[in-house]
Amino acid sequence: MISKFTCLRTLRLAARHPCRPRSLATAAPNRAADFVRIVEVGPRDGLQNEKTSIPVDTKIELVERLAQTGLRTIEAGSFVSPKWVPQMANSSDILQHILASPPKSAAPITYQWLLPNVRGLDNFLSAWEAKTSSTSMKDNADSASPLPETELSIFTAATESFTQKNTNCSIDESLARFEPIMSRAKDLDLPVRAYISVALGCPYEGPNVDPHKVAELAVSLLEMGADEISVADTTGMGTAPKTAELLKTLSAAGIEKNDLALHFHDTYGMALVNTVVALEHGIRTFDAAVAGLGGCPFSPGATGNVATEDLVHLVHSLGAKTGVDIEKLAEVGEWISKEIGRSNESSAGKATLARLRKSGR
Numbered sequence: 001m002i003s004k005f006t007c008l009r010t011l012r013l014a015a016r017h018p019c020r021p022r023s024l025a026t027a028a029p030n031r032a033a034d035f036v037r038i039v040e041v042g043p044r045d046g047l048q049n050e051k052t053s054i055p056v057d058t059k060i061e062l063v064e065r066l067a068q069t070g071l072r073t074i075e076a077g078s079f080v081s082p083k084w085v086p087q088m089a090n091s092s093d094i095l096q097h098i099l100a101s102p103p104k105s106a107a108p109i110t111y112q113w114l115l116p117n118v119r120g121l122d123n124f125l126s127a128w129e130a131k132t133s134s135t136s137m138k139d140n141a142d143s144a145s146p147l148p149e150t151e152l153s154i155f156t157a158a159t160e161s162f163t164q165k166n167t168n169c170s171i172d173e174s175l176a177r178f179e180p181i182m183s184r185a186k187d188l189d190l191p192v193r194a195y196i197s198v199a200l201g202c203p204y205e206g207p208n209v210d211p212h213k214v215a216e217l218a219v220s221l222l223e224m225g226a227d228e229i230s231v232a233d234t235t236g237m238g239t240a241p242k243t244a245e246l247l248k249t250l251s252a253a254g255i256e257k258n259d260l261a262l263h264f265h266d267t268y269g270m271a272l273v274n275t276v277v278a279l280e281h282g283i284r285t286f287d288a289a290v291a292g293l294g295g296c297p298f299s300p301g302a303t304g305n306v307a308t309e310d311l312v313h314l315v316h317s318l319g320a321k322t323g324v325d326i327e328k329l330a331e332v333g334e335w336i337s338k339e340i341g342r343s344n345e346s347s348a349g350k351a352t353l354a355r356l357r358k359s360g361r
C-alpha cells in the first residue's frame with residue numbers, strides 16, 4: 001500500500017511549509033545529533049487520568065518545578081470536554097497563570113496545550129489572546145519576563161475504534177476537525193504538533209496496528225500543516241521489532257526524522273527498549289512524564305508514560321545530552337507522587353534520590 005503513494009507524498013511533503021515553526025524546528029541546539037529533546041507531558045497526559053480532583057495550585061506548582069529542571073517543552077494542560085476528562089477542566093486557569101507569571105527557568109520554555117476541536121481552540125484562545133493582545137511583540141521582546149512560547153497539540157488515532165472511544169468521531173472526522181484549527185493556528189503563528197495514538201497496539205483492535213495506516217495519517221497531518229507528529233504507543237504494546245518496522249514504514253513514506261517524536265507508555269516495560277530502537281533510527285524527540293505519571297482514560301489497562309527520569313538517565317548513559325538535571329527532576333517526581341498519592345514509577349528517579357539521601361542531600 002505504501003509504495004502507491006510514497007513518491008507523490010514525498011514530493012508533496014518536500015514542498016510544504018516553506019515557513020517552519022518557531023520552536024519545533026528552529027530550536028537549533030535541540031537538533032544536534034547528540035541532543036535529545038524531551039517533551040514533558042506529565043502535567044497533561046500524566047494527570048488527566050487521576051480520579052481525585054487535583055487542585056489547580058498543585059498543577060501550577062508541578063509546572064513551575066518542572067521548569068526549573070532544564071526541561072524546555074512542557075505540555076501543561078488540555079482544552080477538551082470536561083464531561084469527558086474532568087481532571088483537565090482547569091487548564092484555562094493554568095494557561096492564564098503561566099502567561100501572567102511565567103515560571104522561572106534557566107532557558108526559555110515552550111508550553112503545549114492539547115485540544116480536540118474548534119471549541120477547544122476557542123476556549124484556549126479566549127485565555128491566551130487576553131494576555132498576548134495586551135502585550136505587544138516589542139514589549140514582549142523587551143520585557144524582563146517575556147511571554148512563553150506556545151504550541152498547540154491535536155490528536156487522532158490509527159484505529160477507528162480508539163478514535164471513536166477517545167473523541168466520539170471517525171478518523172476522517174477527526175482530520176476534518178483539525179482543518180480549521182490548523183488554519184487559525186497558522187494565522188496566529190502557533191506551531192501545531194499532532195499525536196497519532198495506538199500506533200503500536202490498540203486496546204480495542206489488538207496489537208497488530210497497520211504501520212501503513214500510521215504513515216498515511218502522518219503524511220495527511222503533515223500535509224495539513226502539522227509541524228511535528230508524535231507517534232504514540234498508547235497501550236505500551238510496542239516491541240523493538242514493531243517499533244523498527246513502524247519507523248522504516250514512516251521513513252519509506254517520506255517522513256523526515258526531524259518531523260517525528262515518539263511517545264511511549266511503559267505498560268509492558270518496553271518503553272526504554274523501544275526508545276533505543278528509535279534513537280538508532282535517528283529520532284531525537286521523545287515524550288515522557290515525570291515519575292511515570294499517566295494513562296489515557298480511553299485506553300483501559302494502559303499505565304503511565306515512560307518516566308522522564310528514566311529517559312534522561314538512558315540518554316545520558318549513551319553519552320548524549322538532554323539539558324535536564326536529573327537530580328532536580330527526581331525531586332519533582334517524588335514530590336508530585338506524594339502530592340497525588342501514587343507511587344513513584346521511575347527507577348532512575350528513586351535510585352537518584354536514594355543516592356542523594358545517602359550522601360546527605
Ligand SMILES: CC(C)(COP(=O)([O-])OP(=O)([O-])OC[C@H]1O[C@@H](n2cnc3c(N)ncnc32)[C@H](O)[C@@H]1OP(=O)([O-])[O-])[C@@H](O)C(=O)NCCC(=O)NCCSC(=O)C[C@@](C)(O)CC(=O)[O-]
Nearest residue numbers: 079080081084085116119120166167168195197232234296
Ligand atoms: C472531542 C469531544 C469534545 C467530542 O465529544 P462530543 O460529546 O461528541 O462533543 P459535542 O460536540 O457533542 O459536545 C458535547 C458537549 O461538550 C462540549 N464541548 C465540546 N468540545 C469541547 C471542548 N473542547 N471543551 C469544552 N467543552 C467542549 C460541548 O459544548 C457540549 O456541551 P453541552 O452542550 O453538552 O453542555 C470529546 O470526545 C473530548 O473532549 N474528548 C477528549 C478525550 C481526551 O481528552 N482524551 C485524552 C487525551 S488524548 C491522549 O491522552 C492520547 C495522547 C495524546 O496522550 C497520546 C497517546 O498516548 O495515545
